[in-house]
Amino acid sequence: MEPPRCPKCDSVMKPGTDVCPGCGETVAAQYSPDAVPGDFGAYYCYRHKRAVTRLRCGRCGRAICPDCALIGPAGPRCPDCGRHKVPVSARAVAHEAKMTFRGLLTGPLRYLWMVILFGLVMTLINTCSGMFAQRSGPAPVDQPDFEQPE
Numbered sequence: 001m002e003p004p005r006c007p008k009c010d011s012v013m014k015p016g017t018d019v020c021p022g023c024g025e026t027v028a029a030q031y032s033p034d035a036v037p038g039d040f041g042a043y044y045c046y047r048h049k050r051a052v053t054r055l056r057c058g059r060c061g062r063a064i065c066p067d068c069a070l071i072g073p074a075g076p077r078c079p080d081c082g083r084h085k086v087p088v089s090a091r092a093v094a095h096e097a098k099m100t101f102r103g104l105l106t107g108p109l110r111y112l113w114m115v116i117l118f119g120l121v122m123t124l125i126n127t128c129s130g131m132f133a134q135r136s137g138p139a140p141v142d143q144p145d146f147e148q149p150e
Contacts, residue, residue, distance in 0.1 A: 033063035046078070057081055 006013055011022030019026055033043035036052055043063035045051040051065035058075035070082030105113065 033061070 006020035006022060006025060009020060009023040009025070011020060013020055033046065033056065034049075036042040036044060039052070041054055042052050043054070043056070045053050045065035045068060046062045047068050048065050051067070053063055053065045055066065055069055055076055056063050057078040059077055059081040062078045062080075064076065064078045068079055069076045070079060071077075072082065104110075
């Protein structure tokens with residue numbers, strides 16, 4: 001097994017250290033998983049020693065089976081790396097929704113929205129003018145359908 005290397009400056013690090021001696025960068029611990037003999041690219045899960053997998057944590061490099069994997073926006077994570085989650089703020093969600101809506105009205109789609117709005121206004125005007133164009137005279141007098149003999 002070769003010693004771990006810093007991903008930033010590629011200098012050799014002592015096993016178990018979190019700080020690179022070359023650049024001083026804090027590095028997540030890199031693990032070399034136990035390979036399955038005779039199957040290239042397959043490893044044993046670090047928690048379930050009998051589970052064969054090809055999935056590795058994107059942060060620390062541990063082999064993880066689908067039962068252990070936490071899939072997030074940055075890719076698969078082992079349970080140790082995945083528990084460091086950033087809480088979601090309600091203000092951030094509202095801000096993102098507002099910026100998305102603003103982008104629809106100011107981006108290249110604004111002309112499409114103008115055409116849709118123009119069509120809606122024209123349909124409304126046409127419908128209302130049809131209602132007001134009806135005659136508003138006196139109501140017709142009911143007449144019998146047949147004449148009675150005298």
